[in-house]
Amino acid sequence: MLSALREYNVLNLIPTVDETIIGINITPRTITCSWIEPTPYATLPYELKAYKHLLFEANEKKDLTLFNPTKMQSLIDTFLELNDVHDASIVMALSGEGLVEKQIMLARASADLQSVEEKPELTSWHYYCLQDNPSVPKNPWYCCGISRAILLQYQLLAIQAELNVTQITTPTMALLKAYRYIKNQSGAATPEAQPKTNILDFINLNGHVKIRSPHDHAAVVESFGLFLLGSELVEA
Numbered sequence: 001m002l003s004a005l006r007e008y009n010v011l012n013l014i015p016t017v018d019e020t021i022i023g024i025n026i027t028p029r030t031i032t033c034s035w036i037e038p039t040p041y042a043t044l045p046y047e048l049k050a051y052k053h054l055l056f057e058a059n060e061k062k063d064l065t066l067f068n069p070t071k072m073q074s075l076i077d078t079f080l081e082l083n084d085v086h087d088a089s090i091v092m093a094l095s096g097e098g099l100v101e102k103q104i105m106l107a108r109a110s111a112d113l114q115s116v117e118e119k120p121e122l123t124s125w126h127y128y129c130l131q132d133n134p135s136v137p138k139n140p141w142y143c144c145g146i147s148r149a150i151l152l153q154y155q156l157l158a159i160q161a162e163l164n165v166t167q168i169t170t171p172t173m174a175l176l177k178a179y180r181y182i183k184n185q186s187g188a189a190t191p192e193a194q195p196k197t198n199i200l201d202f203i204n205l206n207g208h209v210k211i212r213s214p215h216d217h218a219a220v221v222e223s224f225g226l227f228l229l230g231s232e233l234v235e236a
Helices: 069-082 109-116 148-161 171-188 214-235
Strands: 021-026 030-038 046-055 089-094 099-106 123-129 139-147 164-169
Touching: 021 069, 021 171, 021 214, 030 069, 030 214, 046 069, 046 214, 069 148, 089 148, 089 171, 089 214, 123 148, 123 171, 139 148, 139 171, 148 164, 164 214, 171 214
Parallel strands: 021 089, 089 164
Antiparallel strands: 021 030, 030 046, 099 139, 123 139
């Protein structure tokens, strides 16, 4: 069973006054903004209310460094304004140079995780237990870290744009969260019910995304995972 031991809410600058959760997924070449909300329908308990995927020009952005934060702010602001979203909680995923991702086997996570932080002054870490099984000597952990220099750039972006960024993580962390949800829902299904094993069994896409490739499917799963991470913080 997936379980979180240490969660770093990297940024929490503006008090949350709205339960709307926006996911923003930034790579060296793309930015994806998504808005997912729960529905009252058991058949499709969530809906994708808005979605925008944009590709940067080849010379516009090569890694996670924010060479043009004004452009990035404009892209995010446009998405929020077009969808009339205000005071939302923002969960941001980053991938690219400046991030470290690894899977390690640990016996006693609370103590042994400290050994992962090779340069704690340079990197902020986030951990997730992939399998918490006390009957085995070691369990697998997914670990991701971001350099403090890159993190600071996105903190300043959030301040400048007045974004309530409640967490900065990775797409992998979002995928893990989404697949844990699917696994839990499948395990809770009654013997008479057909287990749901696909993310599209839970989300009404409202025509915002056409699933034409595994990449399109993964993008929706990542967006859903960011929504789940944001939901945990809102409910806390």
